[in-house]
Amino acid sequence: MDILSLQTILFFLLFSICFYIFFLKPKSNKNANYSFGINPLLGSLPNFLCHRHHFLDWSTEILSTSPTNTAVFYRPGKLHGVITANPQIVEHMLKSNFDNYPKGTRQITLLEDFLGKGIFNADGELWKIQRKTASYEFNTKSLRNFVMKNISTELQTRLIPVLEKVSVETNRILDFQDIMERFAFDNICKVAFNVDPCCLGGDESVGWEFMQAFEDASSLSLGRFMYAIRGLYKIKKFFNMGSEKKLQKSISIVHEFANKIIKTRMEERNENKDEDLLSRFIGTKNNENIEFLRDVVISFILAGHDTTSSALSWFFWLLSSRKDVEERILQELENIRARNGKSIGEVYSFDELREMHYLHAAISESMRLYPPVPVDTKACKEDDILPDGTFIGKNWFISYHAYAMGRMENIWGKDCCEYKPERWIDENGICKQESPFKYPIFHGGLRMCLGKDMAYIQMKSIAASVLERFAVDVMIEKGKSPEHLFSLTLRMKGGLPVRVRDRII
Numbered sequence: 001m002d003i004l005s006l007q008t009i010l011f012f013l014l015f016s017i018c019f020y021i022f023f024l025k026p027k028s029n030k031n032a033n034y035s036f037g038i039n040p041l042l043g044s045l046p047n048f049l050c051h052r053h054h055f056l057d058w059s060t061e062i063l064s065t066s067p068t069n070t071a072v073f074y075r076p077g078k079l080h081g082v083i084t085a086n087p088q089i090v091e092h093m094l095k096s097n098f099d100n101y102p103k104g105t106r107q108i109t110l111l112e113d114f115l116g117k118g119i120f121n122a123d124g125e126l127w128k129i130q131r132k133t134a135s136y137e138f139n140t141k142s143l144r145n146f147v148m149k150n151i152s153t154e155l156q157t158r159l160i161p162v163l164e165k166v167s168v169e170t171n172r173i174l175d176f177q178d179i180m181e182r183f184a185f186d187n188i189c190k191v192a193f194n195v196d197p198c199c200l201g202g203d204e205s206v207g208w209e210f211m212q213a214f215e216d217a218s219s220l221s222l223g224r225f226m227y228a229i230r231g232l233y234k235i236k237k238f239f240n241m242g243s244e245k246k247l248q249k250s251i252s253i254v255h256e257f258a259n260k261i262i263k264t265r266m267e268e269r270n271e272n273k274d275e276d277l278l279s280r281f282i283g284t285k286n287n288e289n290i291e292f293l294r295d296v297v298i299s300f301i302l303a304g305h306d307t308t309s310s311a312l313s314w315f316f317w318l319l320s321s322r323k324d325v326e327e328r329i330l331q332e333l334e335n336i337r338a339r340n341g342k343s344i345g346e347v348y349s350f351d352e353l354r355e356m357h358y359l360h361a362a363i364s365e366s367m368r369l370y371p372p373v374p375v376d377t378k379a380c381k382e383d384d385i386l387p388d389g390t391f392i393g394k395n396w397f398i399s400y401h402a403y404a405m406g407r408m409e410n411i412w413g414k415d416c417c418e419y420k421p422e423r424w425i426d427e428n429g430i431c432k433q434e435s436p437f438k439y440p441i442f443h444g445g446l447r448m449c450l451g452k453d454m455a456y457i458q459m460k461s462i463a464a465s466v467l468e469r470f471a472v473d474v475m476i477e478k479g480k481s482p483e484h485l486f487s488l489t490l491r492m493k494g495g496l497p498v499r500v501r502d503r504i505i
């Protein structure tokens with residue numbers, strides 16, 4: 001080796017060490033040994049890229065070996081992150097030190113083109129104002145009645161007829177995830193602005209383009225978080241190129257669709273007695289701005305459209321290998337029908353849904369293992385020390401890993417990986433509540449999900465009506481778990497192929 005190459009190698013080594021010391025190596029960090037990988041130049045990125053296709057399981061493995069179920073994610077530069085599956089830390093970030101862990105400028109900027117300043121993409125005063133109005137409305141009996149009415153119509157006129165039709169075609173295979181997504185999209189659009197896009201079993205021309213554009217806008221906005229070079233999306237946006245071109249087109253379709261509805265609604269407001277969220281927001285003073293109302297509505301659709309469908313897809317997949325659980329649910333439904341003089345096919349009332357403790361437990365248990373929002377991320381406003389002693393710096397990201405938390409022995413016991421609805425049932429047969437910091441499926445603290453009750457109404461109504469009427473046979477090899485799709489919600493790659501048989505015939 002000549003002297004010049006030796007010098008080059010030595011220089012490169014020295015440079016890497018200095019770079020590591022000055023830019024990557026964290027300050028006193030109790031959990032510095034527990035990380036997602038420390039490459040001297042690129043931090044945890046190479047490991048992340050290697051394991052991206054099975055990120056949730058890979059990161060769960062790392063978190064379970066850390067003594068406090070927390071590990072550091074190093075990024076080139078100083079803006080690292082912390083990922084945790086520790087309930088104390090989750091409580092610290094979502095409740096005790098809430099003000100220090102907002103959504104943050106980066107997240108808000110990347111999603112702003114699509115979500116604007118809607119509740120889902122706002123911090124501080126802007127968030128507080130929307131939260132106050134929305135919390136009040138989500139707790140009214142009139143909204144609950146409106147939700148019940150929509151679900152029952154959609155079940156009777158759409159979902160059940162679609163499944164009935166498929167059940168007579170013996171060899172027909174259906175993507176159950178797709179059906180659930182269409183149902184949820186129609187449903188949330190009704191609740192948000194009283195428009196039925198008819199994506200399931202109706203005249204698709206009404207809202208199919210809107211749904212497609214909405215899906216594209218969400219996934220392409222999320223794609224902006226994945227760029228290895230930060231800010232590259234801005235250049236693509238400036239030159240209207242590639243994914244940014246498609247994103248801007250999808251956003252304009254969504255915005256136009258929503259603007260038209262909002263304008264009409266504002267014009268006819270006096271005689272309008274609708275119960276949807278848009279009317280309720282128009283009804284509060286100072287909400288005359290179309291753009292603001294559009295942002296509000298889009299945030300609600302985003303929050304409510306993919307989550308319940310994800311939960312139900314995993315629930316039906318789990319049930320397919322647990323006939324004992326299915327039997328118990330059917331028994332519970334039979335008892336409720338017998339008590340209330342109901343026959344199969346009649347939609348359940350709100351009070352009857354509340355009597356379904358075992359079904360509630362079975363769905364909650366399914367979301368424990370397959371959380372619709374598997375990882376949720378915030379930004380750190382000022383340097384802080386987390387309850388386990390881990391240092392977190394200003395502008396670092398912090399994520400709680402709900403998927404890993406469902407698989408932690410120290411939270412759920414030795415049988416943590418087993419699907420066991422019974423763990424939710426107390427000695428009186430009632431479904432127990434869990435601490436939202438141990439079970440952060442619906443978030444926790446001040447930003448707790450507003451649609452939790454609405455989601456359970458929807459999920460229990462669908463599960464009960466489908467299960468008592470149809471046997472859903474999943475067409476995936478026994479013992480094989482569907483692959484995850486990398487998106488904001490936990491979706492199945494390739495969908496959930498099923499065959500449906502009528503139980504009544």
Ligand code: HEM
Binds near residue numbers: 307
């Ligand atoms: C199984 C179903 C659902 C799950 C698992 C779920 C979960 C969550 C989670 C984890 C968050 C926190 C997101 C964040 O701030 O980073 C959230 C927020 C929210 N959810 Fe849900 N959600 C569900 C259904 C719904 C439904 C049906 C609605 C109805 C519109 C809804 C409305 C909202 C709203 C408005 C927020 C924002 C709250 C705020 O920032 O103050 N969710 N949800």
